[in-house]
Amino acid sequence: MTQNRPLQHLMDFALQTGATGVTMISSKAICIDEALSRRCLEPRCENYGLSKRCPPHVSGPASFKKKLGKYSQALFFKIDVPSEILFSSHNREIFQLLHETAASLEKEAIQMGFGNAEAYAGGSCKEIFCQKHMECLALSDKRTCRNPESARPSMSGFGIHVAKLFELAGWTMSWTHLHEAIETKMANVCGLVLIC
Ligand code: SF4
Incomplete structure (x- = not known):
């Protein structure tokens, strides 16, 4: 599909910042399945409840569905990685790259004038960025994320059908x-x- 210039720029930017595939889709085509978000709880993810960006602290599928109505399109990207690394105990850097790529795309989109751009990634930011800390700072009295420039919510908590x-x-x-x-x-x- 031929893209207009800003969207094409964003897609090129995605490929330059770490994505190995990128496409634009209509926000209406994004499928939300509540059952997928329930999997965070059953079987319980070991990071359930530990981050401000994971259930039950995120607004969830119903709210996300509503939000989608305000957006016309979405950039979907993937990063291909060797499966032996992704499914090993050394996969944290891959998820860091994923979150950082999502966050930098969001930032670029905002700078280009898409002021409400919002990025979503995968995996818990508690495990990826704050593993060495006892608690999520955003859930503490301080209410501030330690990594606002890089950590993004996981798609799972919103039931996004990947x-x-x-x-x-x-x-x-x-x-x-x-x-x-x-x-x-x-x-x-x-x-x-x-x-x-
Ligand atoms: S402080 Fe850490 S665990 Fe909490 S939202 Fe930010 S990155 Fe995630």
């Missing part, structure tokens, strides 16, 4: 099931940036 986003993009998702992904040489992580 597999359907891959279908829309025409990409093969390589990490639906751990055992399948391990047989795949490359796997991927992904993020979403809402744009008005």
